[in-house]
Amino acid sequence: MENEPRTPDRPTPHGPPARQLPAELTSFIGRDTELAAVERLLELARLVTVTGPGGVGKSRLALRAATLAEAAGGFADGIRLVEVSGVQAPELLGHAVLEALRLTDSTARPPVDVLTEQLADRELLLVLDGCEHLVAACAELVDALLRAAPRLRVLATSRESLRSPAEHLLPVTPLPVTAVPGGTADAVRLFADRAAAVLPEFVLDEHNAEEIALLCHRLDGIPLAVELAAGRLRALSVEQIVLRLDDRFRLLTGGARGALLRHQTLRTTIGWSHQLCRNVYSGLASRSSPVVSSSKRPSTSAPATPSRPTRSSTCWTSWSPSPSCCGWRPRPARRPAGSPDRGGAPAASGSGCSTRSASTAASGSAPPGTNRGCAAATGTGTWAWPPGARPSGSAPGRPRPPSGPAWRTPTSARRWSSA
Template identity: 45%
Template sequence: MMDTADTVTFLFTDIEGSTRLAQTRPDTWPDAQERHHAILRAAVELNGGRVFNIVGDAFCVAFSNSPDALRAAITAQTTLHDEEWGDTPVRVRMGIHTGSAQRQDDGDYRGYLALSRVARLMSAAHGGQVLLSQVAEDLVREQLPPGVSLRDMGRRRLKDLIQPEHIYQAIIPGLPTDFPPLKTEDAYRHNLPPQLTRFIGREREIAEIAAALANHRLVTLIGAGGTGKTRLSLRVAEDIRKRYADGVWLVELATLTDPAGIPEAIRLVLRVSEQMGESALEVLSAYLREKQILLILDNCEHLIEASAEVAGNLLAAAPGLTLLATSREALGMRGEVVWPVPSLTVPDIRRMPPLDELACFESVQLFVDRVTLAQRHFVLSADNAAAVAQICARLDGIPLALEMAAARVRTMGVAQVAARLDDRFRLLTGGGRTALPRQQTLRALLDWS
């Protein structure tokens, strides 16, 4: 005999690494486990919950509402954190989810989807971390305890569950808040290339573009060649990839010459299988229809009309798709947010700033950073400040031009590089060997633009 299904909030907990602790700390583990059980039971009882199952050190708890479940988790984590564990550290991961379940005569619950989701949510956490599902977050948002907040961890795929889950982390005063990436199926789903050099500046731009992508489905970064559109798009994508359950993917169009090849290029990046009798665009439209995904279409300018057409078709077919494009010009589509990428900030060489102020300009920071890659003892000083400022200002803060100039310092010195800027087309030919042809020289760069 079972009751009808009710809406129940579940709190599942588990000690991280308990098997290892039991084996490596056989003398102290039983006492630690007993104290853990007592702390969990006290927190649950204080907040109106009911423990309906314990498997080893894993607790399964039911509450009538989400705020009580969150308060119990906070109480337990705070007490566990303050407890003196000695050489047997007890770190508990927790998950909270609200769903439909039936209470059985023996006190256990039947509700496969709800129980599976909270179990997977708990398993995605690290010791000391409390994760909430979207449903649970909706129900606690207006009733958070003082000082407690929720961090948006993005839409993530949980093991064996078809629908992704929007996950939130409880930020509890006085407790650790930063943990490794969530242990979800999509924790590292992307093809963003690793960067070999440090990203300099652009904090405001990163924040603004990230905000635009949160509210719009098509954002195009425009600017002349060498202004750093691609690098900026990759940095933004890296920062926000947790928003997209199906990942963020870079599609490079610079070497593509046939406009009709854009859908195929995207298909290859996403590793979508071909379908007999269907075009690449049709296959992509079907594949992306249920996906939460960010595509970066990089260097659209030479295929602008085809890029716009493909973007429009895919956005219409896939409501969960977001596009970040880079181009010399806008795609010219309805709903497109056009974001001009500025050069890096440069000093005014007509009024030479003090050394400490000069060091704050983004162009100076980039130039000095790149010079030190080849000359590790190089520093900005009173002796070279004027030459560095002149290089940065006369190259208009264009990142790629600054990198080419920095590459010349190793053989010519800063002063000579500054003195030869009148012949910059001959001087700046120091693009890396692995760079695209248009990035090998300043003239090629401007010809592309």
């Protein structure tokens, strides 16, 4: 029949179904423990999710485990790979699975209905690779398929858990950088293998083993970073690569042209993870990333700077914890009569505060940000605008963060180091 939907290939009397997984292009190094764990979990659970940071080798591990399962013939209806990383919208996920399974349907039914009907009696392993950007859609689809197909198994890779009821997690860590007695570390073996592909005369020996071990240690054993560093041997020596690791985002580029864009450089790999973060997490990471010298900062047991300033614990002008957020002492400031603060209480005496530079201290002039109404300086826990400081359109008792090019970020605000 022309309109009859196609079903996955079944074993024939002449042998198992044709190979459905892509062949490996490079050698697989290490991961014996993880491969055994995947095989064990697939026997116990119906959904196994391989998780880990970007570039750690989740996709390669899942593909290798699926290849071994295919060779063992453990699934009567074969193994199918769905490249979820190439799907851009949640509504296209079902169509991508249909295409990977080679199923067609001439009706207008939703893809999930077609999948649940066609996979109801199939013994199949479905590999979903790269689910982190569609984690909610993948979880919903997998849950529906597992409920409709009792003999279906799903092996997923994602930087985030799917949080499905049937899910079993397998966290993947970087390759070991410390060698066992009488052996070579897996990260060093990976570097040597990829380096030999770039330089045929490259040999791992006692002359370069120490430098390669240091290089892999500096790269934390992340397979993607190790492979990118090995590709740099076309122009640099191992010693030169180690010396340039302080600027590793500029150094570790030039991945395989056929790979995904986010797997071609270390910067795009980390940027993809940052892009997937929710706004609250990415904002927290942006505020936590600057490292400020603590030589003149008083020690404090206060927690890290919050994502937004609090009313009584943060100075707007310096974005640092109070009470010792700056080197200037508060001077009295009085609010005009008749302008109540946020709580309706009388205006408290105090002023804004800010740290000052050495040139400002020498001249005796007030630094920028003085008299901006810092609650930490008043010690009252209420906000009070000094005369003429309240911008138009703002509440009388609730100041906003200082504006201007010098006060946009915590990093720029801390340029005014105390003298």
